[in-house]
Amino acid sequence: MKSAYANAFLFSLLSLSFTFFLPAAFSRTTLSSTTATLDISGSLQNTQRVLSFDPQSLTPFSEQQQEQTPSSSFSVRLHARESLLRTPYGEYKSLVLARLARDSARVDALAAKLALALNNVTRTDLTPLRTEVQPEDLSTPVVSGTSQGSGEYFSRIGVGTPAKQFYMVLDTGSDVNWLQCQPCTDCYQQADPVFNPSSSSSYGALTCESPQCGSLEVSACRAGKCLYQVSYGDGSFTVGDFVKETVSFGSSGAVNDVALGCGHDNEGLFVGSAGLLGLGGGPLSLTNQIKASSFSYCLVDRDSSESSTLEFNSAAPGAESVFAPLLKNGKVDTFYYVGLTGMSVGGTMLSIPPSLFQMDDSGNGGIIVDSGTAITRLQTQAYNSLRDAFVKLTPHLKSTSGVALFDTCYDFSSLSSVRVPTVSFHFTGGRSWSLPAKNYLIPVDSAGTFCFAFAPTTSPLSIIGNVQQQGTRVSFDLANSRVGFTLNKC
Secondary structure, three states, X not given: OOOHHHHHOOOOOOOOOOOXXXXXXXXXXXXXXXXXXXXXXXXXXXXXXXXXXXXXXXXXXXXXXXXXXXXXXXXXXXXXXXXXXXXXOOOHHHHHHHHHHHHHHHHHHHHHHHXXXXXXXXXXXXXXXXXOOOHHHHOOOOOOXXXXXXXXXXXXXXXXXXXXXXXXXXXXXXXXXXXXXXXXXXXXXXXXXXEOHHHOOOOEEOEXXXXXXXXXXXXXXXXXXXXXXXXXXXXXXXXXXXXXXXXXXXXXXXXXXXXXXXXXXXXXXXXXXXXXXXXXXXXXXXXXXXXXXXXXXXOOOOOOOOEEEEEEOOOOOOOOOEEEEEEEEOOEEEEEEEOEEEEEEOOEEOOOOHHHHOEOOOOXXXXXXXXXXXXXXXXXXXXXXXXXXXXXXOOOOXXXXXXXXXXXXXXXXXXXXXXXEOEEEEEOOOOEEEOOHHHOEEEOOOOOEEEEOEEEEOOOOEEEOHHHHEOEEEEEEOOOOEEEEEEOOO
């Protein structure tokens, strides 16, 4: 039975979900080297390692040395999901299929969020459905429906005074920060004890008249206090009180009065983390609330036990970085759009109309950089050009049948490495980012099947996903409206 919070308002607004996978590189020249080497043996070893990895073998996050940063900067460790949760899958292909299913749900949610904005659907159009709350709704425990978990990258964040440490999912495609709170009407399994607001001296409710409450896509009011709900594309949601709290970043500092959701009813694909840090461009995102002039992350190999960092207000990327202009959409401020002019394969530019990567005057189209989408999505015409060019240059590779959303796959079971054409993004201004081979040819099983890790979309919104970003520090220079891609800065 749904809880009082869930029945108080069931929203139709879709926001997102999360996702995963493997590492990136590039060039400052217009057209970079024409081939790259794929380490097949190394990738397959990782598929075995991730299935058997024991998260307990890692040094606890709370005992790890935090990054020392200037007083105006914050830095915390960034880990892939398997550093926190042991995978429930016995074979790698099952893990991949679960990841791809979550990825598709997320992409649909991002497209729906944009569609609502483009169709001028406002907060008043999304008024919650109010229903009578029954007494039993407040006490009936409901078990969360899945234990897969949707977050793919986590950081250890402190909440409250004194600070209690929690694993939080990071997401650039979301704005609202939230974590599970006692008392729980329905809380899923998380690695840490659930946050108890009564144990924190800095916890405070937000009124319905507060600007933070007014910035929610949909809000409700109870006894003068603000309530929130965030719904995600896979059916997951979190519901509770919208409050202000102190958020701390290891030994590098803390910020008071951060608005976040204190969720008492939370269901869906969140298992493991305590909640979510929204790193989008909206007013409620963590980046905006702490007035960050920049932030950056480096996503380690999804199948690796290694870690990297999430940094706020850190030093600007150096001359070795590839920069792209950061663009804003007047209809939706969450997403980070970049100026992309084209793509190349094997050093040859593709015949893709630049308009397929551009946002029009109405806010339609364009391409965003997203930490939570795994597989890069391109409009069908652009994807077909990319795929066909790659296939044309790889007649020597043994093809095999497609897997899930991948239509171009290869049998590398008899190989330990292979040279393949380089795939590059070309940005406004003439700079290019050439991907390492393992960021666009990824294993989908442990037997040697690798697939071309791009996918078509019928949505006008294209997305650069985290498979392509891994191994590269992605720096969002908000003050100067640019995004930097820096190889091997993890």
